[in-house]
Amino acid sequence: MLKSNKIKKVRNDIILVAIILSLSLIGFLIFKLTMKDGNHISVSINGKEKYSYSLSDSIETDIITGENGENTNTLVIKDCKAYIKSATCPDKICVGHRPISKDGETIVCLPHKIVISVTEEK
């Protein structure tokens, strides 16, 4: 009788531990999901967001714009910084722009209506 009570107690303890563990796990997951998990690079063309990358990616990609796809801006993301490596626009202001990495920073290509921005996504 005493022994079976003890087993019951242990079983209840295990259940309690399991419940608390799963609660804390859920809490931790919610915390993970709501916290800012680093920076993203958002590419918008004429005001519409078209592409999104993680700033920790390492990529080199051509952003194609224009009615017949005649415009190219080459975006590079490397070492947690983003910049335009080359572009077919006339003023090349986007190419001369320093690499961006901080929340809110942007590179704009006015002729091609492109905004590259650093965002903190949730």
Place this chain on the structure above:
Amino acid sequence: MKKIISLIIVVCIFVISLNFTGCKNQVNYEKFTDYSFEYFDTVTTIIGYENSKSDFDKNCDKIKSLLEEYHKLYTIYNRYDGINNLCLINSVNDGKHSELTVDNKIIDMLSFAKEIYTLSDGRLNIAMGSVLSIWHNYRQDGLDNPENAELPKYDDLKEAYKHTDINNLIINENKSTVYISDPKMKLDVGAVAKGYAVEQIAQYMKKNGMDGYLLNVGGNVRSVGHRRDGEKWKVGIENPDTENIEKPYIEYLEIEDMSLVTSGSYQRFYTVNGKNYHHIIDPETLMPSDRYLSISVLCESSAYADALSTALFSMEYEKGYKLIESLENVEAMWVITDGQQKYSSKFKDFCTEK
């Protein structure tokens, strides 16, 4: 066993409390951003904190419809059906027409531009259109065809300068009419119109409860009202030395219900024989002003900030400093051509660490 349980409870509470601090600052309001390219030949950024995307979009649509209205009235490059705009004022100025009836928004902006002309001792002159259009054309050709880039002929500039007397712009506020008595004179409101429009829109937003927004129309930054998360806006002033990767910004400012406009000579230029020629033309030399790399003006009104930042570009530092100090609640920062930074007396009060 009990020890383990209490330890787990502690961990659990710890995790849950982390969870609360993790989202403390974003309880209700979310940050939204909108980019558009339709107005004032530049990029417009609208940032706001709202409960929902639909609330933000509703306000954004209103702001953009106002921007469109002002853009169509103030542009000197395009005509629009049924709108008597600046482009029409310039094109009917052929000696045969008389006064033109225009929207009050044009009358008010032109009157403001005349006020700035007086204030800046003529360094900002919207009657310089004939001179500026020569530079505009040469710059455009130079950008399209860099190998054959040329400078305007000085004689042409001097000839055009004969037709830049702002007193020949006759504004009748009662009748809401405009008349230019010199048929060769043209208006160029590029240094005034955008800032003036942004300020009118900011005033509209404040009256209609659109609080806590940041408008950035091509570098013309206006923070409107108070941010809903209780924070101030933090804006950086770009280092004119764009090669300097270590120091991308030369100052960081915290602003609330203020405008910050930076005019720079380091971004919009064209190159002739290895030398860069930027877009801010000194009315005295008729050449790009070479005293500064950038000038930032900080004050509530975006209209003043925009106009003054251009006017200061064509002024000796001492004279510009005197002007800024004579105005209440207006601050400025000059970046001299050698990179040295100079400040008005209270500019640094707004500066912060990054």
